[in-house]
Structures are given as C-alpha cells and as structure tokens.
Amino acid sequence: xxxxxxxxxxxxxxxxxxxxxxxxxxxxxxxxxxxxxxxxxxxxxxxxxxxxxxxxxxxxxxxxxxxxxxxxxxxxxxxxxxxxxxxxxxxxxxxxxxxxxxxxxxxxxxxxxxxxxxxxxxxxxxxxxxxxxxxxxxxxxxxxxxxxxxxxxxxxxxxxxxxxxxxxxxxxxxxxxxxxxxxxxxxxxxxxxxxxxxxxxxxxxxxxxxxxxxxxxxxxxxxxxxxxxxxxxxxxxxxxxxxxxxxxxxxxxxxxxxxxxxxxxxxx
Amino acid sequence: xxxxxxxxxxxxxxxxxxxxxxxxxxxxxxxxxxxxxxxxxxxxxxxxxxxxxxxxxxxxxxxxxxxxxxxxxxxxxxxxxxxxxxxxxxxxxxxxxxxxxxxxxxxxxxxxxxxxxxxxxxxxxxxxxxxxxxxxxxxxxxxxxxxxxxxxxxxxxxxxxxxxxxxxxxxxxxxxxxxxxxxxxxxxxxxxxxxxxxxxxxxxxxxxxxxxxxxxxxxxxxxxxxxxxxxxxxxxxxxxxxxxxxxxxxxxxxxxxxxxxxxxxxxx
DNA sequence: GGTTACCGATCGATCGATAGATTGTAATTG
DNA sequence: CAATTACAATCTATCGATCGATCGGTAACC
Numbered sequence: 001x002x003x004x005x006x007x008x009x010x011x012x013x014x015x016x017x018x019x020x021x022x023x024x025x026x027x028x029x030x031x032x033x034x035x036x037x038x039x040x041x042x043x044x045x046x047x048x049x050x051x052x053x054x055x056x057x058x059x060x061x062x063x064x065x066x067x068x069x070x071x072x073x074x075x076x077x078x079x080x081x082x083x084x085x086x087x088x089x090x091x092x093x094x095x096x097x098x099x100x101x102x103x104x105x106x107x108x109x110x111x112x113x114x115x116x117x118x119x120x121x122x123x124x125x126x127x128x129x130x131x132x133x134x135x136x137x138x139x140x141x142x143x144x145x146x147x148x149x150x151x152x153x154x155x156x157x158x159x160x161x162x163x164x165x166x167x168x169x170x171x172x173x174x175x176x177x178x179x180x181x182x183x184x185x186x187x188x189x190x191x192x193x194x195x196x197x198x199x200x201x202x203x204x205x206x207x208x209x210x211x212x213x214x215x216x217x218x219x220x221x222x223x224x225x226x227x228x229x230x231x232x233x234x235x236x237x238x239x240x241x242x243x244x245x246x247x248x249x250x251x252x253x254x255x256x257x258x259x260x261x262x263x264x265x266x267x268x
Numbered sequence: 269x270x271x272x273x274x275x276x277x278x279x280x281x282x283x284x285x286x287x288x289x290x291x292x293x294x295x296x297x298x299x300x301x302x303x304x305x306x307x308x309x310x311x312x313x314x315x316x317x318x319x320x321x322x323x324x325x326x327x328x329x330x331x332x333x334x335x336x337x338x339x340x341x342x343x344x345x346x347x348x349x350x351x352x353x354x355x356x357x358x359x360x361x362x363x364x365x366x367x368x369x370x371x372x373x374x375x376x377x378x379x380x381x382x383x384x385x386x387x388x389x390x391x392x393x394x395x396x397x398x399x400x401x402x403x404x405x406x407x408x409x410x411x412x413x414x415x416x417x418x419x420x421x422x423x424x425x426x427x428x429x430x431x432x433x434x435x436x437x438x439x440x441x442x443x444x445x446x447x448x449x450x451x452x453x454x455x456x457x458x459x460x461x462x463x464x465x466x467x468x469x470x471x472x473x474x475x476x477x478x479x480x481x482x483x484x485x486x487x488x489x490x491x492x493x494x495x496x497x498x499x500x501x502x503x504x505x506x507x508x509x510x511x512x513x514x515x516x517x518x519x520x521x522x523x524x525x526x527x528x529x530x531x532x533x534x535x536x
Numbered sequence: 537g538g539t540t541a542c543c544g545a546t547c548g549a550t551c552g553a554t555a556g557a558t559t560g561t562a563a564t565t566g
Numbered sequence: 567c568a569a570t571t572a573c574a575a576t577c578t579a580t581c582g583a584t585c586g587a588t589c590g591g592t593a594a595c596c
Contacts, residue, residue, distance in 0.1 A: 029512055037575080052407065055323035059552060071554075072576050080552070094512045105503055118505040127513050136404060139320065176481040177470070183463055184456035184482050191455030202445070205506055213444040214452050218486045235373055237386040238473055244297055244362045245395050305541080327586060339588080340542050348586065543592075551584065557577080564571070 029094050032086060038076045041066045045083050050129035054084050054140035084137060085145045091130040092152040095123065099159040109166040116163060117189060117215045121208040124193035131193040160186065167219065174221025185215050297362050300354060306344045309334045313351050318397035322352050322408035352405060353413045359398040360420040363391065367427040377434040384431060385457060385483045389476045392461035399461040428454065435487065442489025453483050 033039035044065035048057040059080055063070045077083040098119050106112035124131040160182050167173040175181035189211055301307035312333035316325040327348055331338045345351045366387050374380035392399040406417055428450050435441040443449035457479055
C-alpha cells in the first residue's frame with residue numbers, strides 16, 4: 001500500500017536544456033503517479049473534481065472513469081480526501097516552482113510581472129481542471145490538510161506581492177491598494193480557467209498576451225477613476241444595493257431606525 | 269405544499285423614495301420567503317451552500333441550522349435542488365434589476381461603468397454568501413434549471429458588455445479585447461466575495477472605490493504591455509509551463525516529436 | 537373541519553471503505 | 567532448473583453510515 005503523504009521536495013535536475021537562451025529545468029516536477037494506472041486515476045479525479053466538485057464525485061464515478069473497481073482504487077489512494085490533497089499539493093507545487101524560476105531569472109520587475117501573468121494564465125488554460133480544483137475545492141479538505149494547502153497558496157501569492165511591491169517602489173506601478181491589486185490580477189487571470197475552452201476565438205498565447213495587457217493597464221494607475229462628468233444626478237449605490245437586497249446594513253454607521261428615517265423619506 | 273417553480277417577474281413598485289436626487293425602487297425585490305421560518309431556511313441554505321457547497325450540505329445540516337426536522341424542511345421546499353435554484357434565481361434577479369436601474373439612470377457611459385462596478389462589488393461584499401453560491405454552484409443544478417440560470421447570468425453580463433462596447437465606441441476605453449476585459453473585471457470584482465470579511469482593513473465602500481479605480485485603469489488602455497526593457501534574456505513561458513506540467517501541448521502546432529527535437533536540444 | 541405548521545420514524549438508494557479471494561509475475565530457494 | 571514464495575494488481579461481495587425524501591401522524595388555529 002503506497003504512501004502519498006509526503007511528496008518529494010522540489011529539486012532542480014542537473015541536466016538542463018535550452019530554450020532560446022534561458023535554461024529550463026528538466027523534467028520539471030515529476031508526476032506523483034507510480035504507474036500508468038495510477039496516472040489514469042489521477043487524471044480522472046482531476047477532471048471529475050473540477051467538473052462536479054469533490055463532494056459531487058463518488059468513488060464509483062472515479063472507478064468507472066478510470067476503468068477499475070472501487071476496491072482497486074484503494075490500492076492506489078489512501079482515501080478520497082487524500083487523493084484531493086495530493087492533486088492540489090502537486091498543482092500548487094508546480095505553480096510555486098514556476099514562480100520561483102521566473103523570479104530568479106527576471107531582473108526587471110516589469111518583466112517579472114509580465115512573466116508571472118503569462119505563466120498563471122497559460123497554466124490556467126492548459127491545466128484548466130487542476131487549476132479549478134485548486135481554486136475551488138480548498139473547502140473540501142480536512143482542516144489539517146487545508147492548513148498545508150493554504151500555506152502553499154500563500155507562498156505562491158507572496159511572489160506576486162513582492163513583484164507588485166517592487167514595481168510600486170521602483171515607480172513603475174501605481175495602484176490604489178497593493179493587496180487589492182494583487183487579488184484583482186489573480187482573480188482575473190484565474191478566471192480564464194472558468195471560461196477558456198480549446199478551439200475558442202483566441203489561442204492560449206493570445207489570451208496570455210491580452211491578460212498581460214490588462215494587468216499592465218491595471219497596474220499603470222493614472223486613471224483617476226473614470227474622471228466622470230459631474231453633471232449626472234447622484235445615485236448612492238450602497239443604498240441601491242441595500243434597497244434591492246433588503247440587507248440589514250452591517251457597516252456604515254446608522255441604526256436601522258436612523259437609516260429608515262434617512263432613506264425611506266417618501267415622495268408621495 | 270407551496271410551489272416555488274415560478275418566481276414573479278421583476279416589477280418596479282409604484283411607490284418610490286428618494287436618495288439625494290434619484291428615485292430608488294421600494295422595496296426592491298421582495299424576499300421569496302413566505303414567512304419567518306421559510307426565511308430562516310433560505311438564510312441557512314445560503315450560508316451552508318456557500319461554505320460547504322451544495323453537495324457538501326446535507327438536508328440534516330440544513331434542518332439543524334434552521335432549527336427544524338428534515339420533514340419540516342419539505343413543508344417549505346420542493347427538493348434540495350429546487351432550493352438551490354430558488355436561491356440562485358432570486359440573487360440573479362436582484363443583480364439584473366440593479367444593473368437595469370443603473371443603465372436606465374446613467375447617461376455617461378463612464379458613470380454607468382463606475383456604478384456597475386460599485387454595485388457588483390458592494391453586492392459581493394454585503395451579500396457574500398449568495399454571491400458565492402451564484403458564482404460557484406451553477407454546476408450543481410440539474411440541466412434544465414441550469415439553462416434558466418445561465419440565461420439570467422448572460423442577461424446580467426449583457427449590461428456589462430454593452431457598457432464596455434459603448435465606452436470603447438465613445439473613445440473612453442481602450443482594451444485589447446472586449447470580452448476578455450469584461451470577464452476580467454467581473455472576475456476581479458466577484459473575487460471580493462472570496463476574500464472580503466467584515467472588520468477588515470477597508471470598509472465596503474472603500475473596497476468599492478478601489479475596484480472602481482482598478483477597473484478604470486484596466487479599461488483606460490495606454491499601457492502598451494509593460495514596455496519592458498528588451499535586455500532581459502528570453503524566457504518562453506508557454507514552454508516553461510509545459511515543461512513543469514509535462515503537458516502534452518494541445519495547441520501550438522508541432523507534434524510531440526518535433527517539439528522534443530526543438531526543445532530537448534541538450535547543452536551538455 | 538379544513539388548513540398550516542410541524543414532528544418521529546423510516547424508506548430505499550447511495551455513500552466511502554474494507555474483507556477476502558484470485559491471478560500473474562518476479563524473486564528466492566532447494 | 568524447478569519448485570516455492572512473495573507481492574503487486576485486480577476483482578466480487580459486502581459492510582455500516584449516511585443520503586434525500588416520504589409516510590402518517592399531532593396540535594393549533596381560523
């Protein structure tokens with residue numbers, strides 16, 4: 001009964017190969033699969049977890065998709081939850097490795113961010129299912145495993161935080177708030193995994209180009225809001241939302257009574 | 269046994285009230301709850317579906333959270349799936365209503381987009397759970413219901429598509445691709461529901477301000493990528509990702525063989 | 537006496553997981 | 567070399583628990 005609890009740490013191989021000037025690790029992160037059947041199980045699980053969610057996928061679905069009995073599944077996996085953990089851990093390990101290579105090899109912070117965006121988008125397009133599992137199934141992990149995964153995700157986000165901070169410090173970027181800008185870029189790039197499909201209007205590389213542009217715009221500041229014409233009548237959006245949702249305002253001072261007195265001022 | 273299959277269409281109330289110059293509908297969309305117990309069920313369901321996902325929530329969890337027996341649950345709901353549908357339908361109805369009011373009352377397209385962003389962000393912060401259900405649980409709907417919800421979501425996105433198109437046509441916005449820009453803004457604003465928590469660094473309105481800025485930057489173009497220094501060594505990100513993920517390139521011509529021949533050119 | 541609002545008990549189906557047997561093949565031993 | 571052992575890889579059958587859902591009621595109210 002194989003153990004997957006520990007996954008070998010990242011190791012750059014000695015043998016490297018060239019890609020037009022820059023050395024890439026070879027063969028990157030080895031697949032955690034121990035043989036072809038195990039690989040099939042992992043691929044089935046990634047696809048099913050992405051499509052139906054962890055709780056929406058039964059072990060019988062898993063077994064059928066991999067062409068095995070449910071009992072045989074357990075020859076390769078610990079539990080269903082450990083299978084999820086292994087998939088997420090492996091995917092995040094690759095993201096962290098890619099980000100570290102980029103950080104290491106990009107001196108100019110603008111180049112670094114260009115490459116981070118490109119890598120994140122290409123990953124989310126080419127490895128769509130695994131990316132969606134990482135992005136959406138964290139809540140299905142048991143609390144202990146979740147700590148490990150969240151720490152990995154935080155480590156990945158730190159590459160982004162540092163890149164944005166360095167770019168702001170160097171005067172290249174202007175953003176209203178660094179954390180919000182980081183989350184905004186990550187969310188918009190991760191979003192690719194929600195809507196991308198092969199055979200669409202654009203190739204993966206074109207989508208990456210577009211998102212590099214969008215991220216560059218987003219970070220380049222200058223846009224003083226929409227410098228809107230002030231001739232428009234005022235419309236309080238917070239109030240509009242509370243009105244439509246009938247929400248009991250959790251922020252923004254004023255008790256329900258005061259609030260009602262202020263906004264419920266009927267015209268007729 | 270009440271039926272929730274049909275939800276009344278959007279109707280603007282005759283009685284309106286004023287908010288510093290602009291009329292707001294009152295009382296917006298009425299809650300679909302038929303009484304206080306039903307309201308408790310809906311609120312429990314929204315919270316649990318958001319926290320654990322639809323398939324991760326049992327009807328016993330639902331009943332316990334609402335302080336009822338599972339049997340009593342069925343006095344108010346059709347099936348668990350219909351409950352999900354009702355929650356999503358209601359939430360989307362409110363989004364569409366808010367967007368239509370904004371479109372109606374904003375002449376300048378920059379103002380329109382400002383308000384759309386603000387509304388979307390405030391909704392995703394104040395009504396976080398329902399927003400997360402709408403954004404993440406579409407796949408749990410049965411195929412027929414899903415069609416209805418997807419059409420609603422498409423209708424909502426059309427308000428955004430038109431605003432971006434009008435802004436581009438008017439020369440206010442420059443984006444590399446309108447659809448990608450729309451998805452990028454929606455994803456980054458929806459992301460708020462993933463990380464926002466009350467008592468954080470910023471108030472809801474400040475977060476809305478920040479995202480208006482970010483969206484304005486994103487749409488204002490001008491950023492010709494990161495106009496990076498070309499002194500950096502080249503690093504093919506597509507190749508990097510494929511190397512780390514060991515992905516069998518689905519796009520980008522070249523068979524595995526050719527690819528290997530091209531990139532596996534060993535240095536030593 | 538119909539209707540509304542609930543409950544305890546329980547249904548059949550499915551859940552994740554395991555027990556125990558069979559097979560093929562590689563390694564070890566007489 | 568042949569016989570034996572060991573183990574990896576798979577199966578059928580089945581476990582107890584939980585799933586979504588329903589049955590047949592009771593109590594209160596108009």
